[in-house]
Amino acid sequence: MELGFLGRTGVKVSRLAFGCMSFGGDADAETSAALYGAARDAGINFFDTADVYNAGRSEELLGRLSAGHADEVVIATKAYFPTGKDANARGASRYHLVRACEASLRRLGRERVDVYYLHRFDDATELTETLRAVEDLVRAGKILYVACSNYAAWQVTRALGVAALEGFSPLCAVQPMYNLLKRQAEVELLPMAQALGVAVVTYSPTAGGLLTGKWGSARRPDTGRMTSNKMYQTRYADPAHLVAADGLVAIADDLSVHPAALAVAWAGGHPGVTSVLLGARDPGQLGELLGAAAIAMTTELRARIGALTPEPPPATDRTEEKSANNYGSR
Ligand SMILES: NC(=O)c1ccc[n+]([C@@H]2O[C@H](COP(=O)([O-])OP(=O)(O)OC[C@H]3O[C@@H](n4cnc5c(N)ncnc54)[C@H](OP(=O)(O)O)[C@@H]3O)[C@@H](O)[C@H]2O)c1
Secondary structure, three states: OOEEEOOOOOOEEEOEEEEOOOEOOOEOHHHHHHHHHHHHHOOOOEEEOOOOHHHHHHHHHHHHHOHHHHHHOEEEEEEOOOOOOOOOOOOOOHHHHHHHHHHHHHHHOOOOEEEEEEOOOOOOOOHHHHHHHHHHHHHOOOEEEEEEEOOOHHHHHHHHHHHHHHOOOOEEEEEOEOEOOEOHHHOOHHHHHHHHOOEEEEEOOOHHHOOOOOOEOOEOOOOOHHHHOHHHHHHOOOOHHHHHHHHHHHHHHHHOOOHHHHHHHHHHOOOOOOEEEEOOOOHHHHHHHHHHHHOOOOHHHHHHHHOOOOOOOOOOOOHHHHOOOOOOOO
16 A cells, blocks of 8 residues: 655555544444454555544544554544534534543543544634644644644635644645545645645545446435435435446446446545545445555546546636636746
């Protein structure tokens, strides 16, 4: 497994990382152990969870499974989304983040978390409060690196600016959604991260299972996340997604690779991406996803696959700059 630096931290993480969102939910304890073992056997050293995944069970299982070799893995968790009914059991306030971090450490059975993500931008909390709170957790030895997820590029750069002014730890990584059907990150987030040396750890490489071969304009499984989860159904409601899924399957057949592996390789093929988070409910799915490591994602192949979905418009709306009529090029 290839490793790369996590932004400018000097820490090396595997190019394919494992997301433990299924632990304690779609995957019971035994299946979670099998998934963890298969990920480790494949050379994965970077594991992702969150306090809200299956009400904390994901963190508990990951903590137990990594207990014997905590110094050989990089463990990331997150806070922001509601962990209880109380009005303050959510968000990125100092009040919640300190409690959330301590609760995550208890569940993980660790003294510190390696990478701590702010799971979403908090529109209600002053950003300086959030960043000062996580900085205090860094100084208390509870967090090694601070990161964010689901932030817009302007929110990341604003946070980097505040951190630089205040002497706080910079955000070392961002975690956006990124796959062939969801390409918004290409417009601002990925170029920003490349320019500023911020790591990009992408999630949902197979669009919640749509890009694994089981979904298509004439194919629809009976079970699985996309059949039962309203949030994902809403996110991927566009019928054009199924046509693109058909196209990916055709290219995968042509190359004799699994469509799930090709979807992962496509996401990881963007030069700004550090690691791609894999999500699976069982070791069979994980094995198919891991096939991505053997796919040579050339510029041509990436463009061929990318042509299946619309490229998002540029941030400036100067569409002509993608053509020969680019009067601003240097
Ligand atoms: N920061 C965030 O807000 C955020 C959000 C989401 C995820 N994440 C992280 O990113 C990780 C990966 O994201 P994700 O789970 O959304 O990834 P994904 O690849 O988009 O979806 C994974 C799901 O697709 C299906 N699948 C995967 N491989 C398959 C295969 N070979 N054949 C058939 N179906 C297959 C499985 O669901 P079914 O069997 O149910 O169809 C699996 O649980 C998560 O574990 C989590 O750590 C972060």
